[in-house]
Amino acid sequence: MTRIVVGMSGGVDSSLTAWLVHERGDEVVGITMKLWPCAEEDGGFTREDACCSPTETVDARAVARARGIPHYVIDMEQEFRQGVVAGFLAGYQAGETPNPCIRCNEKVKFGALWSHARSLGASRVATGHYARVAQVFDRHVLRTAVDSGKDQTYFLFSLTQDQLAAADFPVGGMTKDQVREAARVRNLVTADKHESQDICFVGTGGTEAFLRSEIPDAFRPGDICLENGQRLGRHEGLAAYTIGQRKGLGIAWHEPLFVTRLDLASNTVVLGPRASLLTTTIRLRDPTWHLGEPPSEDVLVRVRHRGTPIRARIVNDGLGVELSEPTARPSAGQACVVYDQRMELCLGGGWVAPRG
Numbered sequence: 001m002t003r004i005v006v007g008m009s010g011g012v013d014s015s016l017t018a019w020l021v022h023e024r025g026d027e028v029v030g031i032t033m034k035l036w037p038c039a040e041e042d043g044g045f046t047r048e049d050a051c052c053s054p055t056e057t058v059d060a061r062a063v064a065r066a067r068g069i070p071h072y073v074i075d076m077e078q079e080f081r082q083g084v085v086a087g088f089l090a091g092y093q094a095g096e097t098p099n100p101c102i103r104c105n106e107k108v109k110f111g112a113l114w115s116h117a118r119s120l121g122a123s124r125v126a127t128g129h130y131a132r133v134a135q136v137f138d139r140h141v142l143r144t145a146v147d148s149g150k151d152q153t154y155f156l157f158s159l160t161q162d163q164l165a166a167a168d169f170p171v172g173g174m175t176k177d178q179v180r181e182a183a184r185v186r187n188l189v190t191a192d193k194h195e196s197q198d199i200c201f202v203g204t205g206g207t208e209a210f211l212r213s214e215i216p217d218a219f220r221p222g223d224i225c226l227e228n229g230q231r232l233g234r235h236e237g238l239a240a241y242t243i244g245q246r247k248g249l250g251i252a253w254h255e256p257l258f259v260t261r262l263d264l265a266s267n268t269v270v271l272g273p274r275a276s277l278l279t280t281t282i283r284l285r286d287p288t289w290h291l292g293e294p295p296s297e298d299v300l301v302r303v304r305h306r307g308t309p310i311r312a313r314i315v316n317d318g319l320g321v322e323l324s325e326p327t328a329r330p331s332a333g334q335a336c337v338v339y340d341q342r343m344e345l346c347l348g349g350g351w352v353a354p355r356g
Contacts, residue, residue, distance in 0.1 A: 003027040005117035006126045010056025013128025013171050015063040015190040016183050020170040021126050022067050030064040030071040032057050035080040036201045062189050076112050083107030093218050095262040096333030097242045101155050110163040126168035133164050140164035141290040142346035147175040153346040154305045157337045158288045211239045222267035235269045238262045243331035278326035282336055284350030287318045294318035295347050300339045303330040
């Protein structure tokens with residue numbers, strides 16, 4: 001019998017995952033990770049849709065007990081702070097817009113949790129992600145989920161070969177409606193539970209409030225200018241803005257203006273028309289290629305989760321992307337994820353680098 005650790009967040013997807021793995025005859029150990037102080041007694045906040053809230057933990061345990069699955073809560077707050085939150089804050093201080101969910105999968109769910117699973121003698125880690133893993137010759141490649149509207153390969157692109165080899169995604173072959181129905185049939189308490197939203201650790205005040213409390217030096221007042229240097233107003237901190245932002249600028253102008261650049265040296269928010277955002281090239285850093293090397297044929301790329309796939313070519317030894325059509329330039333720190341031409345395989349991708 002194979003021992004498999006299931007990461008149980010308290011939602012319907014991970015709940016059904018634990019039951020499906022158990023039903024196929026594997027030995028299951030359910031683990032809920034405490035990643036952040038989410039209750040007032042911890043000095044944190046209470047938000048029922050946060051994946052580490054007390055409510056989520058209670059639900060995860062109830063699901064496990066109903067199937068006779070051993071369930072444990074382990075404290076991984078330090079690993080989460082170091083592997084996810086620290087980089088999130090550093091990114092905003094550098095004028096970037098980081099994606100913490102991808103880092104959490106890479107550093108925590110298939111990093112720290114996988115290390116813990118191995119110490120328990122487990123051979124794999126199962127989660128409720130909507131994704132699949134395919135083997136192409138001697139390589140492991142992400143395969144998109146059956147439910148294209150729920151596909152989460154975008155958030156898993158940076159997993160290593162060892163991590164993909166250990167990954168188990170039982171609901172990747174199901175639609176969300178099928179998952180909920182399967183949970184109802186099994187009388188799982190999470191069957192009709194709402195999904196978690198937004199970044200789990202920022203609290204009820206939102207991202208800007210969290211950043212102001214953690215990195216107040218990133219909120220120094222400065223000028224808002226046009227690309228030609230004309231001063232239009234003042235801002236209260238670069239960390240409150242992101243590339244492509246249009247709303248909340250507080251600027252009246254004869255045409256729509258967008259944030260086109262955050263100039264750290266002069267502490268200036270630079271605005272311009274939408275045309276200034278369009279680009280056909282993207283620079284990448286720290287790329288991951290699941291087939292061992294960058295694809296040589298045309299590919300499809302997503303520069304935003306659920307964004308329309310764009311035909312492109314990977315150039316510069318995997319450090320550049322040439323787009324077939326102009327698109328709004330993504331902010332540095334976001335992910336550019338690469339797929340085959342049929343959107344069946346996620347081939348990897350990289351992190352968007354600042355403009356040179």
